[in-house]
Amino acid sequence: MAGRETNKPTRFERMYKIWDYLRNHTDRNHPTSIARMRNDKRVRAYIGDKQTVNRLIKDMAHIMNLKEDINQDVNTDDGDDAQGIEYKPESEWKLYFDDFKKFYGDEERYERDDIEEYSSYMDNVMHIKNLYYNRTFSEQEVDSIIEGILATRTLDSVAAQELIRKVEDNMTTEFYKRTPRHICKVQEPELADRELLKNNLSIIQKAIDDNVRISFRFNGYSYEKKLEPVREEKDELSPYYIVASGGRYYLLAAKEYPALQIYMSIWRIDLMTDIEIPQRKDRLHIKGIPRIPKKNVVNLPLKWSDDFQLKHLNMSFDKPVSVTLRIKSEKCTDNPKKRVRPGYTFLHDWFGDSFRYIRTEDTPPYDDIVRVECSPYGMAHWALQYSELVEVLEPESLRNDIKDKIRSLNSKYSV
Numbered sequence: 001m002a003g004r005e006t007n008k009p010t011r012f013e014r015m016y017k018i019w020d021y022l023r024n025h026t027d028r029n030h031p032t033s034i035a036r037m038r039n040d041k042r043v044r045a046y047i048g049d050k051q052t053v054n055r056l057i058k059d060m061a062h063i064m065n066l067k068e069d070i071n072q073d074v075n076t077d078d079g080d081d082a083q084g085i086e087y088k089p090e091s092e093w094k095l096y097f098d099d100f101k102k103f104y105g106d107e108e109r110y111e112r113d114d115i116e117e118y119s120s121y122m123d124n125v126m127h128i129k130n131l132y133y134n135r136t137f138s139e140q141e142v143d144s145i146i147e148g149i150l151a152t153r154t155l156d157s158v159a160a161q162e163l164i165r166k167v168e169d170n171m172t173t174e175f176y177k178r179t180p181r182h183i184c185k186v187q188e189p190e191l192a193d194r195e196l197l198k199n200n201l202s203i204i205q206k207a208i209d210d211n212v213r214i215s216f217r218f219n220g221y222s223y224e225k226k227l228e229p230v231r232e233e234k235d236e237l238s239p240y241y242i243v244a245s246g247g248r249y250y251l252l253a254a255k256e257y258p259a260l261q262i263y264m265s266i267w268r269i270d271l272m273t274d275i276e277i278p279q280r281k282d283r284l285h286i287k288g289i290p291r292i293p294k295k296n297v298v299n300l301p302l303k304w305s306d307d308f309q310l311k312h313l314n315m316s317f318d319k320p321v322s323v324t325l326r327i328k329s330e331k332c333t334d335n336p337k338k339r340v341r342p343g344y345t346f347l348h349d350w351f352g353d354s355f356r357y358i359r360t361e362d363t364p365p366y367d368d369i370v371r372v373e374c375s376p377y378g379m380a381h382w383a384l385q386y387s388e389l390v391e392v393l394e395p396e397s398l399r400n401d402i403k404d405k406i407r408s409l410n411s412k413y414s415v
Helices: 011-025 034-038 050-065 098-104 115-124 139-151 157-171 194-210 345-351 376-385 396-412
Strands: 214-221 227-229 235-245 248-254 264-268 272-276 321-327 335-339 356-360 368-374 390-394
Touching: 011 050, 034 050, 050 098, 139 157, 194 214, 194 235, 194 248, 194 272, 235 264, 321 376, 345 368, 368 376, 376 390, 376 396, 390 396
Parallel strands: none
Antiparallel strands: 214 227, 214 235, 214 272, 235 248, 248 264, 321 368, 321 390, 356 368
């Protein structure tokens, strides 16, 4: 086979180089033009004459914005556009420029019928202005991905930074404000084997999708730092929701006990082994044992709500109640209504914007009264953790539970 006689790039090379340039150096807020690209040494060798590059970019827009349909036949080489082709909604386009939007945008595509007129205009008159590549992920979505990488417990600092570099190199443009390169991660206890966890999650999700039960062996860590079963028999549960929290995965489920009311329970998925869907027979199209209906499970949300963690601190599973708290909030001596400093950070860290300020007390030390909704079990341990800042006032049953825990601590430490 004879080699290429000139250094002139092929049409495919030009398409690739222009696409690569656009995806790295343009976005909705930073479009470009043929003139700018012709003056940019990074891409000007692949531009060519005006008529050629116009046709090239038009063909790229046709291909990249085309609705995915294997039955569509689009001819982009002979100047004759196929009739009846369909494009994606404008929000899903990959390549934008003004004249393409003018003829194929959401507002225009159903108002024009003369396909031949389209082709003639596209070939001979179309201008390439405000051209840019539309990336799949927005900058805000990339930020969320990077935050997830930094928060995960399964990556050390070096691995996390390398993964962030790949995300930024492949999912952003030169206009993206990159993450600082020297954010250090603290060492976290390593979770169970990743393949085991992945397998557990896959089986549980399949059971949830099919509304059937799972069985597994539940484990704990021994003094030898190994997983060991907490009991001989396997547990059988009705699974409902997989929850990611604090770098771990949890399962909201229900376990059936004879003659007892059925309550929601929460299980660590990384502590499960030998997981299976009992009585499942795929060849006979038998999915397994039907799970308990959600409506029959006490405290289980019928629909998932993102504020679940705010009401179930540390994944506590009892029913949330309204809790009234006294919050230590130092005031100025000459003005009890003026706070010395913002002292609600710890409360916001755990409850976000869900807590409600009620009032400031009328007598010294002028503490604040606030109200939150939280499970009693989770609140009791949280209130002890922040005992120098918080006092539980109501409900009385929760206050008494905290008193019992304090008495036990006094006895344990011989106070």
